[in-house]
Amino acid sequence: MYEMASDVQEPSMIWLREEPGARSPSHTRAEIVAAALAIADAEGFDAVSMRRVAQRLGAGTMTLYYYVRNKDELITLMFDEVMGEVLVPAQELSGEWREALGQIATRTRDAFKHHRWSLDRLGDGRPGPNGIRHFEQSLQALAAAPLSDTEKFELIGLIDDYVFGFALREAQELDEHRRGWPPQVVEFLQRELDSGDYPLISGFLGGDAAGGIDRVAELIFSEGRFERGLERVLDGIEGMIVHK
Amino acid sequence: MYEMASDVQEPSMIWLREEPGARSPSHTRAEIVAAALAIADAEGFDAVSMRRVAQRLGAGTMTLYYYVRNKDELITLMFDEVMGEVLVPAQELSGEWREALGQIATRTRDAFKHHRWSLDRLGDGRPGPNGIRHFEQSLQALAAAPLSDTEKFELIGLIDDYVFGFALREAQELDEHRRGWPPQVVEFLQRELDSGDYPLISGFLGGDAAGGIDRVAELIFSEGRFERGLERVLDGIEGMIVHK
DNA sequence: CGTTGCATTAGTACGGTGTACGTGCAGACT
DNA sequence: AGTCTGCACGTACACCGTACTAATGCAACG
Numbered sequence: 001m002y003e004m005a006s007d008v009q010e011p012s013m014i015w016l017r018e019e020p021g022a023r024s025p026s027h028t029r030a031e032i033v034a035a036a037l038a039i040a041d042a043e044g045f046d047a048v049s050m051r052r053v054a055q056r057l058g059a060g061t062m063t064l065y066y067y068v069r070n071k072d073e074l075i076t077l078m079f080d081e082v083m084g085e086v087l088v089p090a091q092e093l094s095g096e097w098r099e100a101l102g103q104i105a106t107r108t109r110d111a112f113k114h115h116r117w118s119l120d121r122l123g124d125g126r127p128g129p130n131g132i133r134h135f136e137q138s139l140q141a142l143a144a145a146p147l148s149d150t151e152k153f154e155l156i157g158l159i160d161d162y163v164f165g166f167a168l169r170e171a172q173e174l175d176e177h178r179r180g181w182p183p184q185v186v187e188f189l190q191r192e193l194d195s196g197d198y199p200l201i202s203g204f205l206g207g208d209a210a211g212g213i214d215r216v217a218e219l220i221f222s223e224g225r226f227e228r229g230l231e232r233v234l235d236g237i238e239g240m241i242v243h244k
Numbered sequence: 245m246y247e248m249a250s251d252v253q254e255p256s257m258i259w260l261r262e263e264p265g266a267r268s269p270s271h272t273r274a275e276i277v278a279a280a281l282a283i284a285d286a287e288g289f290d291a292v293s294m295r296r297v298a299q300r301l302g303a304g305t306m307t308l309y310y311y312v313r314n315k316d317e318l319i320t321l322m323f324d325e326v327m328g329e330v331l332v333p334a335q336e337l338s339g340e341w342r343e344a345l346g347q348i349a350t351r352t353r354d355a356f357k358h359h360r361w362s363l364d365r366l367g368d369g370r371p372g373p374n375g376i377r378h379f380e381q382s383l384q385a386l387a388a389a390p391l392s393d394t395e396k397f398e399l400i401g402l403i404d405d406y407v408f409g410f411a412l413r414e415a416q417e418l419d420e421h422r423r424g425w426p427p428q429v430v431e432f433l434q435r436e437l438d439s440g441d442y443p444l445i446s447g448f449l450g451g452d453a454a455g456g457i458d459r460v461a462e463l464i465f466s467e468g469r470f471e472r473g474l475e476r477v478l479d480g481i482e483g484m485i486v487h488k
Numbered sequence: 489c490g491t492t493g494c495a496t497t498a499g500t501a502c503g504g505t506g507t508a509c510g511t512g513c514a515g516a517c518t
Numbered sequence: 519a520g521t522c523t524g525c526a527c528g529t530a531c532a533c534c535g536t537a538c539t540a541a542t543g544c545a546a547c548g
Contacts, residue, residue: 013428060498120367132436139444149448153463158473165405184257200383204393219397229402232480239479267524304527
């Protein structure tokens, strides 16, 4: 006869697995995540390897695998940490839907800006407790608005989408800007402009690549651009509410 | 005396470097990119390794490095290929700004949907010729609109941001949906709901995790959600034009 | 106060990655 | 015919994630 495998399986999801601690281990998930975040913030996501994280904690590499099943789980925890920063402190959240949505959006953008790496791996993230809280908070922002649940859901998604997209593109441009514009790139752009295939861009940038780059940077980093875009989106939402 | 190093440096940007061809090589950049795209589309971005791409072409791994300086350049080329799909055929582009922007946005979303992998690595992409064409085309869409160049620039960015964000989140949800919802995840969600910390979500989902997941899926994949969000954004833009 | 059991730590090893470097072949030009 | 060099690619190295196994040391029990 076969013995049945134990009925009690270890949960496969990290949020369901208690942190180890029966005999007070030397580390905690929080410490590990903090170390990983520090590396990612300072040197980018690719610098985060299990070896590097362990090293920073003065632990053996494989020790991490006692706290976390694999690297993906560590990344999940890192993301949720960022989502924690996205949350607006409860008492600060405005009661007026438009302002409240603005607060959440701004905070979201700030959190992603602070953790540049997270934008590079947005597609890998799985939602955790803080992600759920973010959704709850968004619903709270719209609580007073005269909208159906379905409409609220779609509008929350709409704003998240804008914010993610904005943060992502802004970060890319910032990278580009920091890296500077090597003559090769200017030359490439100049050649493209001179080809005559882009009459509107040429008109827009004045036909001079180097000057055009400055112009674009000026526009991209123009004060309040995020807020202006957000206002457009909120206008669209408000219009929908009014014309109901 | 020292001999000066050659003044003529190889351009560091792939768009400026002629494809090799003095003695008719066995491969082309286009072939290499096509192979890489095929792998990425079929098995995801992580499956694209220099070895895999070379293998698919029946070439030695290091052969690729004759056509491309490193893997980043290959990725750059892959991205530009996707941006090529984003372009609306010139004669199809509407003369009316609102419709034209809609055409571009829809096509962008379709291209990213078709190449799921590109969304996972959005942050890595550098703009190439097709990216420039996309911008030119967006300017063309707004050519007839009574807006300043600055305003056009910001509005184009606004729409791109929404589209990127939407495509990204949609793809994530689709992954999640395809992978199904293992009991562990349902259990986690149920426990969170039961905690009482999320009254609004509980109300929204009816307190039952499994049913709630279905409800969310229904909402997320609801026909026309992308278009509705887009209309909100376009409404916001139109409002701005009207109130000028 | 041993001694035993298991929570916790960690080393080794394997199969993967990108790519620096060097070599060798063969087509084209003198 | 001889030389140059465009082109192809094998080898080797440092790094990665992690399966597996062994060592360590604390806590509780007899």
